[in-house]
Amino acid sequence: MKARTALLLTCLGFIPMTATTQETDSKTAPRQVTDRIIVKYHPKPTEGNAMAFIKQGVSYGSFGVAAGKDKDILEIGSSLNINDVQILADGLEDDPQIAFAEPDYIMQIMRVPNDSRYNEQWHYFESTAGSNLPAAWNITTGNNVVVGVIDTGIVYHKDLDGNIVSGYDFISQSWMANDGDGRDSNATDSGDAITTAGACGSANGKPVPSSPTESSWHGTHVSGTIAAESNNGSGVAGVAWNAKVMPLRALGRCGGYTSDIIDAMRWAAGLDVYGMTRNNNPVKVINMSLGGYSYGCPRSYQSAINEVVAAGVTVVVAAGNGSTRATYATPANCENVITVGSVNRSGNRSWYSNFGRHVDISAPGGETRYYQDGVLSTANAGTTSATQDNYEYHQGTSMAAPHVAGVAALIYSINPQITPARVEEIIKLNARPFSGGSCNTRLCGAGILDAGAAVLDARDE
Template identity: 55%
Template sequence: MKLLLTRTVLAATLFIPAFILQAEVDNYRLLLQRTDQVIVHFKEKPTEARALAFIKQGVTHGGYGVAAGKRQEVLEIGATLDIEDVKVLAEGLEDDPQVEFAEPDLLMQTMKVPNDPLYNEQWHYFEFKAGMNLPPAWDISVGSSKNVIAILDTGITEHSEISSRVLFGYDMIADPWMANDGDGVDNDPRDPGDSLQPGACGKSFGNPIPANVRKSSWHGTHVAGTIAANTNDNKGLSGVTWYDRVLIVRVLGRCGGYTSWIADGIRWAAGLPVYGLPINPNPANVINLSLGGTSLVCSQTYQDAIDEVVAAGVTVVVAAGNEQRNVALTTPANCKNVITVGAINRSGNRSWYSNYGTGIDIMAPGGETHFPGNGILSLYNSGLKSPLAESRKELQGTSMAAPHISGLIALSYEVNPNLTPAERKKILKETARPFASDSNCSTFRCGAGIADAGSFLRAVQNTQ
């Protein structure tokens, strides 16, 4: 006869050792949620009659073993129950004098880990101190080709590790010199390079910008790689999403890009009408803005565009900026209805360059490159001025932190497409991993905590 446990049983209290954070326990639960068996360890040399009598009390014998000279039985419950309920049952079995201890027979599973050879160098995906805890999240969702993340940036270069996932959007740069491609607005968002000579961008407050020769940044390619580099293909590195597509909207050229171009890009990416342009046939679920500039307030142009796309169900993710100052001085990071992302380093502290303040919503890996292996590894190009061969490189910045969040938010659209951007932001902050007690971050300076992909997607899953 099998023992059937009714749903009136009380949940057991889970004891969490002081050195284990609640977030770790929550992530572990993702894989250990239910079981239909209990392991019972008898005390040494139980009488055969008493052991058999115990088994006949109402459970089914499922196995036999010996551990440290003691009998071990596997008992089938007769129903698949939550772990906390099975713990209550096991504690009841321990009341028998023949039993030394009883515990749930936990069902173990593998966690999805990409087979890409450089994945182990992408600490920002899996290390506990500062990583995104992506493996348990990937057990819930690896994304879908139906989902689209728009990257408003410098455009993209050809790269075999992402080319199959790219949707070519638009080049919004109206100035031919800044575009560096011989024309203005067009439907070719490829990155021709943004290298500069000293003083090329004029003067600001009497100082040439930039002070030195700058090589092409290939910024958009790097951002795109974090979001959507081909994953689990036994080649190169991994992206946050395994199947989502990236829509490339070029808004930054030599010396940057104007607010008007970026606002048009935001609307166009979301499938909203923009004068003179065709409607985007692949509207985005998520828009990544790894860009910004100095402003005491969010401009009305930015805010109107952001509000319009958010009302359409699109989540906007913005880099906090790298000026080591209060994020309130950087836009569009200081706009409303966006997710503003600051950067942490590999030790889980705020990266030295990252902006800070109460305007930060969440922290994500941005790295620091002064020590090899501590930056964010993603796709790149070997060209100094114009594109040459595809490559990979470590960079640092809140620009590198934001795409981690954009990719994670995109995964949440596959898990639950019905949440609003505000609801996704709320859950992201509620499931954040707390800062360590010795961290240079606090909720006042660095937002809700470090983004935890596993906890976030589990919570999104539970809202259905």
């Protein structure tokens, strides 16, 4: 049993709450336009210089200095892309009468979904640690993008079912699958409850896990953050609510083998997997809220990740919940992935989150010392097998990662030809700076995820 469990990876999911716990979407979508320029004059322009510029034909018109105007509105005559209008405005500033000229931007209301529990999803909108999603939703909500979720599979949920596409169960061992068989096309989560201590073998003479656990419904919670059905008047919202989730079941009772996870990655990306028909509906993003301990990325993992990324797929992984350096967590320590750490509602590093140079960015993963400070998403009420769908607050880098995966989906929806390397660059360059406290760029990555800034940058490439 020891040899077997050494190969297992476990989901990085929520940290169980116990008494000891510390607590229109395409590249052709309308771009920002305007048909006017605001012209601001100097209070006392140099009349001699102004006349000289006019005689030389440099001035772009007489903008009413003699009439004593403070500013003017220049009508262009037709709506132009904001970048083109900016070029015109820059040219106007050659006139010494003009202090500055700039596009007369057309402002919009921030798009906010009407889901009944959206106001509890602080991790989407609060200014301190939220992901600034309303600004992104003004541009895109994720159409035409599929996100692969390598996790425990998924159970039916009224707030999620409409955004699920066919996936696959990659768990090769029936005892781990807990559904009576091995691999098949049914990615339903049959539960990962451990009813007997020591059922997963032992390590250092101690049972793994040391006590029974209830089913986590981990994949359902992660999937809801990515793409819960939204703006439907009930439940919660998803980050990319018009994207689709492809459930790829690779974690079951006691975790999941690296070999199964690698096959799930490759198949999701449309690559060949021995004994399987190629997936003709490849994903653009893979979320892996899972991990194990390994000093250095295993070669099998790195090879698969490199192939998947070369196929045009962005891979997002959780940094891990060990409150240690991500160097010791895999696949968080692999190259060519976006490794996500967790911040709490105050914008500080969540007490459990791994940290260090392998962390690329932080996103809200919460802390459930107070329930409402966790991440709210779709779940199930069953303790062992699925019963009634519900909503739960969880904490973990597993909850942070799908925020980033969802934003990657938003970027692909607005810029389908973008590369994974550029997606990562945009997300990191547009991160919101840490406000101090327990996070800085050495520990927690480039900053806190800012969906609005990232999507805007992707759109305006």
